Amino acid sequence: MRASWSGTIQFGLVALPIRLYAATREHAVRLHEIHIPDGSRVEHRRFCQAENKEISYEETGRGFAMPDGRMVPLTEEDLSHLPLPTRKTVDVLGFVPGQDIDPISYGKPYYAGPNGPGAERPYALLVEALARTGYVAVAKVALRSRERLALLRPRHGLLVLQTLLWADELRDPGDLAPSAPVTDRELQLAEVLIRELTGIDVEAVHDEYAHALEQLVTAKVSGGELAAEPAESAPVVDLMAALEESVRAAARTRENR
Structure with missing residues (x-):
């Protein structure tokens, strides 16, 4: 390295x-900016406000803005x-x-x-x-x-x-924390569920965004149908029932490993 x-x-x-x-x-998938009417790539150019013209990379440096608006140029030699x-x-x-x-x-x-x-x-x-x-x-x-x-x-x-x-x-989260009370039984079930779900092979988990994007692009190019969006999880109505069923499902999964 x-x-x-x-x-x-x-x-x-x-x-x-x-x-x-x-x-x-990082292995981020990059999407490019385009001009929507014709689909062509959008370029970001360096532009000098004083001379009202585009400038080259070689003419570009760095500077520190003073409170009165003056710009103090700083070279790599200065910063060193x-x-x-x-x-x-x-x-x-x-x-x-x-x-x-x-x-x-x-x-x-x-x-x-x-x-x-x-x-x-x-x-x-x-x-x-x-x-x-x-x-x-x-x-x-x-x-x-x-x-x-x-x-x-x-x-x-x-x-x-x-x-x-x-x-x-670090930003102050303010009042984001919920104030709703929970029962002892709910806490016990949540702890059981956590224990049932303990252990995960992080290296076996993969980023699926690139594959989903590839499927989307293929469908757009070929004129095929776009894949259906995954269903959004419904809010929990009965917390106790959801916890109990989650514990049972996690136990079955652990037994079948």
Whole structure:
């Protein structure tokens, strides 16, 4: 894999050189924008407002907007001199139990690999120490032109650096939580159903969107009939009856495996 960032994990007086590698690769199906009357592709072009003309990629840069409206151009050379310690350092702020980090704040994961033979022993030490204690390291690091909060956690003998959202980037859900009461019997049945449905092979679950889209496109091109939409589940009228039948169905499925 190609490294996207190199620097040093700094915790206490220990400096651990690492490289970061993208840990995920999404397989999204992309739909293109078209001009509806003739079905042709729509292009997005770079346009200069001051000169009222289209410009090339080579003429495009980045800038910071001042409160008075002025735009301050910033080059890659300028950005490389940011007075930011975390630009080349994963600055470990401390360690906390892994369960204390709410997964809602998880961002993008990276594999962190040791950079050079001298990094292997402190790397192995940190991985093993985190695995034994169940703790994760909370750190700051500058990636992709911005400073991010991150955590370091062990996974299969490797370190994973997982970016985190800042606290003020998490939205307050307001009053979305329901206030309807539930009975003890309903809770007991729900717990039984959860136990009956425990265990799933995540690797055996596949994204069916691409296949459904292919069927739709084939039908459109050939003039055939479009597949019927799946029926929408009806709202539960009798919660107890639905729970009891769900438990029986889950038990039958488990017996037939």
